[in-house]
Amino acid sequence: MTSTFLYGANVRANGIRQHYLRYGGAEGGRAARDAVIIVPGITSPAATWGFVGERFGRHFDTYVIDVRGRGLSSASTELDYSLEAQADDVIAFAEALGLQRYAIVGHSMGGRIGIRAAAHRPRGLNSLVMIDPPVSGPGRRAYPSKLPWYVDSMELAREGCSAGQMRAFCPTWTEEQLRLRAEWLHTCDERAVIASFDGFHADDIHQHLPAVKIPALLIVAGRGDVLLPADIDEIRALLPQVGVARVDNAGHMIPWDDEEGFYAAFGEFLGAPL
Numbered sequence: 001m002t003s004t005f006l007y008g009a010n011v012r013a014n015g016i017r018q019h020y021l022r023y024g025g026a027e028g029g030r031a032a033r034d035a036v037i038i039v040p041g042i043t044s045p046a047a048t049w050g051f052v053g054e055r056f057g058r059h060f061d062t063y064v065i066d067v068r069g070r071g072l073s074s075a076s077t078e079l080d081y082s083l084e085a086q087a088d089d090v091i092a093f094a095e096a097l098g099l100q101r102y103a104i105v106g107h108s109m110g111g112r113i114g115i116r117a118a119a120h121r122p123r124g125l126n127s128l129v130m131i132d133p134p135v136s137g138p139g140r141r142a143y144p145s146k147l148p149w150y151v152d153s154m155e156l157a158r159e160g161c162s163a164g165q166m167r168a169f170c171p172t173w174t175e176e177q178l179r180l181r182a183e184w185l186h187t188c189d190e191r192a193v194i195a196s197f198d199g200f201h202a203d204d205i206h207q208h209l210p211a212v213k214i215p216a217l218l219i220v221a222g223r224g225d226v227l228l229p230a231d232i233d234e235i236r237a238l239l240p241q242v243g244v245a246r247v248d249n250a251g252h253m254i255p256w257d258d259e260e261g262f263y264a265a266f267g268e269f270l271g272a273p274l
Contacts, residue, residue, distance in 0.1 A: 004057025005050070010072070014092035016079070019072035021046045021064045023057025034271060035061040035102035039090060039110030042196050043150055045071030045184045049107075052255050055263060056105075059272045065093060067113070069192025071184065081195035083203045087116035091125075100124055103270055107131040108226070108252065109196055112205050119211035127270065128216045132224055132252050135231045137204045144225045145252075147197050154193065157185035177256055209238035216241060217269045219262070222248035243269065 004023045011018050036056055040049050046064040056062040066073035068089055069081055079085075090113060094102055102124055106114035111133030118128045136143040153169040163178035166185075170178060216239055220227050236242060245265035250257035254265075263274035 004054050004062075006057075008046075008072075011093065011096045013096035014085070014089045016068055016074035016089070017072075018068070018074075018089060018093050018096075019046065019066040020093070021050060021053055023053040023062040023064070024059070025057075025061050035063065035094075035099045036270065037090060037094065037099075037102055037104050038062065038064040039067065039104060039106040039113050040064070040070075041108030041110055042193055043070070043154065043185060043188045044107070045187050047071065047184050048180050049255075050180075051259070052262075055274055059274060060270065061099075063093075063097070065090070067110070067192075069189040069195075071187050075189040075192060077191070079192070081192045081199075083112060083116055083196075083199050083205075086113045086196075087120065090114070090117045091120060091122045094122065094124055101126050103127040103129065105129040105131070105270075106133070107254075108133060109200075112200075112203070115205055115208050115212060118214060118216075119208035121211070121213065125214060127214055128212060129219065129266070129269065130216065131219045131254060132221045132226050133205070133218075134200045134226055135205070135235075136200045137206065138202065143197070143200045147194065150193050150197065151190065154185055154188055154190055157182060160186075172251075173256060206234065206238060209235065212239055213241075215243075215269070217243045217245065217266070219254065219265045220244060220246045221250050221252050221254050221257075222246050223250060223257070224252040226252050 006022045006025050008021045046066045049064045053064045069075045104114040111130035114128050134143045161182050163182050166178045166182040247254050247261040255262040
C-alpha cells in the first residue's frame with residue numbers, strides 16, 4: 001500500500017521549536033478539518049510512532065509530535081518540562097498550524113498531556129483519546145515502571161547500541177521495533193524524562209477530568225498494570241461521557257503488542273474506523 005507519509009517539519013509554537021511528522025493530509029481519506037494530533041509517551045519520539053501515523057493517515061490529517069525534550073523538538077537546561085508546559089505546547093501547535101477541528105490521541109504520558117490540554121477547552125479540540133494513561137499522583141499508588149529502566153536504556157542509546165542490546169529492555173519487541181528505538185532513544189533528554197516521571201507522582205491528573213467536556217475514549221491495556229478496574233471506575237465517575245475499550249492481548253505499549261487490536265479499539269470514535 002502507498003505510504004501516507006507526507007513530510008517532517010518544525011513549527012515555532014509556545015515559544016519553542018516543535019517537530020512533527022505529517023501523514024495523510026487533506027487527501028488522506030477525509031477533509032483536512034478532521035485532524036488528529038498523536039502525542040507519544042515519555043521516551044517515544046515521533047519517529048517511533050510512524051507506523052501508527054501511517055495507518056491514521058489513511059483516514060485523517062495526522063500529526064505525530066515530538067514532545068519537548070524528545071526527538072527533534074527543543075531541549076535545554078532552561079526548558080520547562082512540566083505537564084502544564086507540555087499541554088500548552090499541544091494547544092499552541094494546533095493554533096500555529098491553523099487546525100480548525102482536531103482530536104488529541106495521547107499514549108501514556110501523552111494521555112495525561114491530552115487531559116490537561118482538554119481541560120483548558122481550547123478552540124477546535126473536539127475529542128480526546130487517552131491510551132493507558134498513568135493514574136499515579138499525590139497520595140496514590142506509584143507508577144508501575146521504575147525510573148532506572150528509562151535512565152539506563154537512554155544511557156545505552158547515547159553510547160550507541162544495537163537492536164540486540166536494546167532487547168534487554170524491551171524483550172517482546174520485534175527486530176524492527178528495537179532498531180527504531182535504538183536509533184531514536186538517544187534524542188530523549190534525560191532531564192525531560194526525569195521531570196516527566198517525577199510529574200507522574202506529583203501531578204494530580206484527576207482534578208482536571210471534570211473540566212473535560214468533549215467526547216472522550218479510554219483505551220486500556222488488558223495485560224498491563226497501569227490501569228486497574230478501580231482506576232477505570234474513578235475515571236468514569238469523574239468523566240461521565242468517557243467510553244472504555246480494552247485491548248486484551250496487549251501490555252502498556254499497546255500498538256506494539258497488538259497493533260490490529262489497538263486500531264479496533266477506536267471503533268468509529270474518531271468518525272471513521274481505522
